Amino acid sequence: MAQTKTWNTTIKVRLDPTPAQAAFFDENFNCCRYLWNQMLSDQIRFYTETDAHFIPTPAKYKKDAPFLKEADSNALVSVHQNLHKAFQRFFSNPSRYRHPTFKSKKRCKNSYTTYCQYYRSGKGTSIYLTKDGIRLPKAGLVKARLHRRPLHWWTLKTATISKTSSGKYYCSLVFAYTTKPSRQIPPTPETTLGLNYSLSHFYIDSNGHAADPPHWLARSQDKLRYMQQQLARMQPGSRNYEQQLYKIQRLHEHISNQRKDFLHKESRRIANAWDAVCVKDTNLVKMSQAIKLGHVMDAGYGRFRSYLQYKLERLGKPYIVVEKYFPSTKTCHHCGSVNEALPAGAKRWTCPICGTTLDRAKNAAQNLRDQGLVQYSASQRQRASA
Structure with a gap:
């Protein structure tokens, strides 16, 4: 029996947020950048002192930085996981991947990723699409220009909100779907x-x-x-x-x-x-x-x-x-x-x-x-x- 294969596909749409929603997105960008730099700084200090790799969780920083409580909690978790993956790549192949660096507000891209949660009670998901918008955690329903719709068997995994240098907001929705491998046709010089x-x-x-x-x-x-x-x-x-x-x-x-x-x-x-x-x-x-x-x-x-x-x-x-x-x-x-x-x-x-x-x-x-x-x-x- 042929095994199915899982693929990820992305639909990127333009957002039209209200001034309050745009301010919330900007605050999330700053919180994620702040958390990344704090985690990286603590990891470097911990590695220098103990010669061991350890990255603190986001909960450690909320006491000294109360503004992190206003941000999307899943976005903060994604920062922790992204930093962990960056160190994994660096340790696995230092000649190819560089050591994670600190993020600058002027040079780095403004973006954050939040995960789609599926509720056990069957009431739905934390992120979903409507006729003319996208519902995002803590931001509410954000108007969007949906030029493309996902197929009904696709599963929504993450949503990445980004802002361009010209001030435009976008949302990249990552969906997962499974397909059965098709029979491969042996390639020839003509094909x-x-x-x-x-x-x-x-x-x-x-x-x-x-x-x-x-x-x-x-x-x-x-x-x-x-x-x-x-x-x-x-x-x-x-x-x-x-x-x-x-x-x-x-x-x-x-x-x-x-x-x-x-x-x-x-x-x-x-x-x-x-x-x-x-x-x-x-x-x-x-x-x-x-x-x-x-x-x-x-x-x-x-x-x-x-x-x-x-x-x-x-x-x-x-x-x-x-x-x-x-x-x-x-x-x-x-x-x-x-x-x-x-x-x-x-x-x-x-x-x-x-x-x-x-x-x-x-x-x-x-x-x-x-x-x-x-x-x-x-x-x-x-x-x-x-």
Whole structure:
């Protein structure tokens, strides 16, 4: 009998809180930030004195900080659990995850997470959706723009309230649902797509197609530069200064939304059209540190890969990651020979063994596709023999 699998999906909606509800959200942001810093400080001091890891519970701080009693208790519990998970990740792999740091009011994101409680008496839940709003603990019924509704078999788990730099409030509802695993179709070279990262084209696939998304930040650079010049001439703290700062924040938010919209649509198109996708484990952070490569992180290729991965997995399709040291660019797709003398800037090159003229990016994507299928077949054989 096939075992069911549990997935989490998120519905993010825009909130229209009243002034009192907005003030309550802001107070919760401050309480969660304060509690995080206090817990982290006590944990560091306790570890220094005893060489042991211990994080106090939120109840310890309510006596000295009575304002914590006005906050959502589940939000304070989530702060404790998030800090505990952050230390678990750090202790498990210090080279990958950094030590938890203190949160700043100016630099950190304003958000808090509350859990949905299901009452035993059957009277309902602490968080639920209405026709035009969301009922949140202690905040009451908050008006929301519900563009999407959850399916009836989904189970609400958490709600994360966040505030953008432009002053907009959002609520991210996390639902859990179970599905039976669908029968996987073995990928073939014809139904598998290889993606090779390209700085100028975002990516080049194994069919030679380039994404070529708009450069949103570059297109708005002149407007953004002019707005920032105006801001620099204004008196900090004045009304004109705050209004101009708000306009700049809205422009940055608009650019971010344009980028996310493209990444979601492009990843959905690929996930629906192909049975498997092969990508390279490229370290974009190290690549962005190279001065001659330009703004690598602006395109959002790393987020695109994460979007593509979870969408493929929910469809029961393999997402194959090829090892980052695989010589996909220097390997000839036709004969398999490796050209170690290939210049770094050559867009087209001729194989010295078979004499085939190759397009650098397309050849790399085809090699990633073939290598990914080899890895997938090996993993399936290993799973069958286990």
